[in-house]
Amino acid sequence: MRIALVHDFLMQRGGAERVLAALASRFPDAPIYTLLYDAQMTDVYLPGRDIRASFLQKLPRWIRTRYRFLFPLMPYAASRLPVGEFDLIISSSSAFAKGVRRGTHAVHVCYCHAPSRFLWDDRRQYQKDNRFHFFTRLMITVLIYPLQIWDVKTAERVDIWIANSKTTQERIRRLYHKPSAVVYPPILQLKRHMPRIKKDGGYFLVVSRLSAYKRIDAIVDAFSMLTDRLVVVGTGREEERLRARAGKNISFAGFVSDEDLAEYYAGCTAFIVACDDDFGMSAVEALSFGKPVIAYKKGGVTEWMEEGETGEFFDTQTPEAVRDAVHTFIKRKKEFDPAYMKKRAEEFSEKRFYENIMRLIPR
Template sequence: MPFDSSGFLVEKARVAVIHDWLYTYGGAERVLEQILAVFPNADVFSLFDTLPDDQRGFLGGRKVRTSFIQKLVRKNGNHRFLLPLMPLAIEQFDLSDYDLVISSSYAVAKGVITGPRQFHVSYVHSPMRYAWDLQHEYLRNSKLTSGAKAWMAKLLLHKMRLWDIRTSNSVDSYIANSNFVAQRVWKLYRRPAKVISPPVNVDRFRAGESKGDFYFTASRLVQYKRIDLIAEAFSRTPERRLVIAGEGPEMRRIQALAGPNVEILGHVDSDRLTALMQQARAFVFAAEEDFGIVPLEAQACGTPVIAYGRGGALETVRGLLTSAQPTGMFFNHQTSDSLVEAVDLFEQMSSRITPQACRANALRFGEQRFRDDLLAFIGQEFDRHVQHYDGVRPEPMAEAEWVEKRLVSHPGHAA
């Protein structure tokens, strides 16, 4: 009987999952949730864990093993100021007893130290964008463009880039959440990445039976999400109604931009959010995201998406001008003028978009698809790693022989 890598990994291997940090249940944590569903016996490591009690369910009662940063972080979001310590902190995790190490990384998680016998696969949500292509935007937003503090910040980011490149070689296989991120992984690390799109819980959504007269967007109100652009564009067209759900540091600025036809709801619960998605004429998305789960949730509700035509949206939305079964419309420039033009064209051509097409497109990104693809890829790459380390074998090793060999290599596993 051939050796079943996937079965061994799930049932017998010691697995460690490393996540950058845990302070809210967002898109990266949804990926983490499904990784843990595939590897239910895995141990979880994170730089710090300040998740509220009502968001911890996806961890399944696991105790998260944290770093020394846990004692330094506060709930007011000061962890960004602890960035200089994060490479050191992630390297302190002792993972020597594990067969498989999975890093869920958008900052430093991929930098964990592993040995030659261990297999390390990194699911990259994004390389550290604030250290690479978003450095100048990050410095501007932080008001660090001149002066001594600015030069200290630039030196820190320079050192982070050097560390990021160095640790990229310790990863055996990369997974990217989109082709957009896979291209960035290749450009920065010169390593190929298998694309496995994040899981979307499409089953909890249903297509709306009727549409309202409003456009809708939902997001954390932070600068890079560009909700300000959406508010400005719709304020210029008062005959159109816009509803915004979300809260964050950009709230006051967006309120100042909003005209009387723009309603800002603040935080809404998941039931109301779903209802708004189902009833909206279209969901508006102006960020350049690495992937973007919310536009797919909108499509699962049968709602078209008007999206900025860069980043992950190009992989999750089928454009009116390019697809036989469109699910939305793209605008080409991150400006209010370009968005207004796209909405005008959408209103002329939206009859070509059906709720059925939107939902069918979203179903391609379901949770079971993610779990199947993840386990198949890791099992295949793990087997290649074993063969490379042990030498080419004429016949696949029997599972009992493999387990016995691992116990000899790591006596502590016998317990």
């Protein structure tokens, strides 16, 4: 059977790219099709793989690095990816990869991280995130509707839908009117790095892309009202703005290796997430080190987090709500059982991911 993997674009490393890497290790001979990629990134987490890009890859680098401006071209680029010769297409998609055209007798399985959030639930936040000027916002407003039509229409090109959470499953049902199975994504296996790690470094931790919709600003502003230390791991367009508003108790680590990431997880007092995420992979990774999670009570995190057992919730995305949740956690932190949290995280192992997803993929 000839198999191809398809991913939206490989310009950063986040949860979706980790899932692609897991699929790639399961299908080592499958080429990976994508709209465009950054070779410096893919050489790290997809070394030696056959990566085949669309015509967008031929554009000058200064345009490719601003790839969000290319979104109007991406539906056409996705439909032109030459995957017609393959018997099985597995797309890893939160935007355009599901729109590839398969051959007549091929099967298309889509692992959906989220329906295109920038077209639907988060379209206003997307414009804020990129801080477009007036004419660009006007162009996006004009293009949103035809892109939404394309998004819904190309949902018909998928034969089997797999959602990364019940939250995503409901969004697939609501937007595309399609049934789907839920297979939770695998977390990074970082325990092999444990010997280098201290037990508690006395800081709270954020691991995230620094994008506006992630609401890292609410966490940074909360800790500017606290004396506790905060470490932010990750990079993104919001980094400069976040650094400018951060107090002296807040530090930014940037992009880190898996070894260093393991140290940050194992050394933190608790992990914090303030966005409405579809799953919350980094938060589960923190659990795997026996670390509690302080989280906004919405989205995929509500499917696996148990208040008082694996962490604390807060109800609004405001600095005050985050601050109060930190205070509540500090009063109760001795009640959390690291062994129980580690056991809960085992439910999201690569082994379980492979077992569950292979039951759904035709052979």
